[in-house]
């Protein structure tokens with residue numbers, strides 16, 4: 001038996017962020033089994049929550065909105081299960097008494113990863129499985145995971161940020177499908193800083209804890225949120 005004759009799966013999804021979990025959930029609803037490989041200990045990707053002392057920080061996405069009925073149905077389900085809450089209906093300009101009557105902004109009840117955890121229930125997610133390389137083979141994909149694990153899949157779904165995903169498939173064989181990949185080569189990501197500060201008193205930010213983006217107290221930071229004012233949080 002060769003090294004690649006083991007562990008064949010119908011579908012392998014790389015990344016347990018919102019995209020990977022959505023793909024796995026959708027496929028499961030359609031009757032397909034998939035395995036999700038995630039390099040980190042936690043899930044959620046850039047929907048990231050970190051605990052530090054008394055603080056809980058959402059250092060990736062801080063809220064989300066709903067534009068599609070199908071997504072609303074999903075969000076209603078998460079709310080029923082206590083994973084997600086409506087946070088606010090808008091953000092005031094500092095110093096203004098603007099009525100917050102916009103569309104709802106939702107957040108995780110115990111940090112933004114609550115949503116990912118709700119989506120992950122019942123899925124086969126292999127954490128601390130960093131994919132090193134994927135190559136095309138006859139009628140399947142070969143996936144090399146750090147630590148020597150090798151897997152094969154009939155279908156491969158890559159959900160890592162595009163430059164990272166392209167690095168995984170930067171292989172002589174795989175580039176035979178180069179024409180399909182070339183539109184992805186022009187995608188660039190802009191880096192950003194996320195600062196986490198544990199305050200020893202009230203933040204002074206107006207309710208709901210985040211000013212409108214165009215007026216922030218700290219120049220250079222695009223948005224600022226204080227978690228203490230979010231609903232159903234212990235802090």
Ligand SMILES: Cc1cc2nc3c(=O)[nH]c(=O)nc-3n(C[C@H](O)[C@H](O)[C@H](O)COP(=O)(O)OP(=O)(O)OC[C@H]3O[C@@H](n4cnc5c(N)ncnc54)[C@H](O)[C@@H]3O)c2cc1C
Pocket residue numbers: 014015016017018019020037038039040043044045046047059060061062063064065129130131132159160161164168192193194
């Ligand atoms: C600071 C910040 C603030 C944001 N604020 C908001 C907001 O307020 N509202 C909003 O809607 N959006 C916001 N976003 C954007 C939002 O977080 C992302 O669009 C979304 O989370 C992306 O999800 P994704 O699943 O596509 O990718 P990711 O979340 O990046 O998931 C990719 C996953 O793949 C894993 N992975 C990568 N490489 C490998 C590998 N080789 N092997 C195995 N696993 C791998 C990663 O660990 C990760 O878990 C924000 C983003 C940032 C960074």
